[in-house]
Amino acid sequence: MSKSPNTLAMKEIESETTAVWVALNLAYRSVHREMEKALKEAGLPSLRWYDVLWELERSRDGMRPFELENGLLFEQSNLSRMLRRIVDEGLIEAFAYEGDGRGKVLRITAKGRRLRKRMWQIYGPQIESHFGKIVDANKAGKLVSILKPLIF
Amino acid sequence: MSKSPNTLAMKEIESETTAVWVALNLAYRSVHREMEKALKEAGLPSLRWYDVLWELERSRDGMRPFELENGLLFEQSNLSRMLRRIVDEGLIEAFAYEGDGRGKVLRITAKGRRLRKRMWQIYGPQIESHFGKIVDANKAGKLVSILKPLIF
DNA sequence: ATTAATTACATGAAAATACATCTATATGAA
DNA sequence: TTCATATAGATGTATTTTCATGTAATTAAT
Numbered sequence: 001m002s003k004s005p006n007t008l009a010m011k012e013i014e015s016e017t018t019a020v021w022v023a024l025n026l027a028y029r030s031v032h033r034e035m036e037k038a039l040k041e042a043g044l045p046s047l048r049w050y051d052v053l054w055e056l057e058r059s060r061d062g063m064r065p066f067e068l069e070n071g072l073l074f075e076q077s078n079l080s081r082m083l084r085r086i087v088d089e090g091l092i093e094a095f096a097y098e099g100d101g102r103g104k105v106l107r108i109t110a111k112g113r114r115l116r117k118r119m120w121q122i123y124g125p126q127i128e129s130h131f132g133k134i135v136d137a138n139k140a141g142k143l144v145s146i147l148k149p150l151i152f
Numbered sequence: 153m154s155k156s157p158n159t160l161a162m163k164e165i166e167s168e169t170t171a172v173w174v175a176l177n178l179a180y181r182s183v184h185r186e187m188e189k190a191l192k193e194a195g196l197p198s199l200r201w202y203d204v205l206w207e208l209e210r211s212r213d214g215m216r217p218f219e220l221e222n223g224l225l226f227e228q229s230n231l232s233r234m235l236r237r238i239v240d241e242g243l244i245e246a247f248a249y250e251g252d253g254r255g256k257v258l259r260i261t262a263k264g265r266r267l268r269k270r271m272w273q274i275y276g277p278q279i280e281s282h283f284g285k286i287v288d289a290n291k292a293g294k295l296v297s298i299l300k301p302l303i304f
Numbered sequence: 305a306t307t308a309a310t311t312a313c314a315t316g317a318a319a320a321t322a323c324a325t326c327t328a329t330a331t332g333a334a
Numbered sequence: 335t336t337c338a339t340a341t342a343g344a345t346g347t348a349t350t351t352t353c354a355t356g357t358a359a360t361t362a363a364t
Contacts (some may be wrong), residue, residue: 018283229323253330333348
């Protein structure tokens with residue numbers, strides 16, 4: 001009998017440790033998919049674009065690509081092209097960074113703010129509908145405190 | 153002042169509900185990336201291939217593509233091409249399904265079993281290293297029970 | 305100051321993915 | 335049987351992502 005568990009959809013959990021990973025995996029995929037679907041059905045961009053827009057909206061002075069990369073856990077090359085697309089849509093703008101000729105600063109535009117707001121009208125309720133129960137059951141703090149150490 | 157939280161990398165949590173989603177998001181991405189990296193560095197295929205191989209290894213009679221699709225939360229078209237690649241590598245085989253001329257049955261090959269085992273030698277320890285502490289802290293059951301309702 | 309190493313970002317090419325659509329089989333109703 | 339609809343899976347096309355590099359600016363060492 002093999003001791004190896006699968007990642008997903010496992011019926012017989014082979015170890016508690018693996019059970020956590022399987023559950024995390026399925027939960028993330030499941031929720032993520034539904035959120036992307038909801039946004040797409042509303043004719044809006046993906047969650048990744050939202051993350052970038054919101055990150056820039058919160059930072060009054062703008063941010064540099066490598067900061068987004070670190071904060072949002074994007075691949076550098078992926079982010080690079082993604083930013084170009086977002087810039088092409090006029091949602092953010094890139095300016096030269098004074099002090100380091102290699103860098104640039106990204107700032108959200110008025111159009112970008114408007115779009116982010118529209119996205120939030122879909123996205124916010126999605127978060128509520130998926131995680132509302134957990135919060136009601138007062139489990140949120142616990143779950144967050146368990147998940148946090150996994151990051152990085 | 154906007155009430156909208158971002159998805160990731162949020163410093164000031166705006167609501168418990170969103171905090172859960174942010175933590176889940178970052179935790180999943182972080183862990184998933186490291187696991188994929190470990191497999192790649194060992195010259196092995198991705199986690200998705202592992203999931204398919206293990207799912208087929210566990211089912212003695214083989215499985216049909218749509219069953220994998222449901223269990224592993226893959227896109228149908230994505231799975232279709234992925235299966236062709238795995239078949240091309242000789243890791244699984246496809247047979248006609250008696251009883252429905254449209255369907256086919258997938259079975260793992262000996263080569264597939266060997267590869268899955270090799271992958272587990274990397275993958276298993278990765279799961280342990282990421283989730284071991286959590287389990288040691290005896291929170292595993294709790295975490296799983298909280299995550300489960302999020303699935304589907 | 306020269307050289308070497310590092311950092312920030314970009315890009316070509318290959319691979320993966322999504323979406324819509326297509327074929328073939330199956331099922332059910334009239 | 336015939337027609338409508340549903341289901342299993344494959345594929346064309348467009349887009350996105352990854353991988354390995356490339357370029358340019360900065361920093362550190364000599």
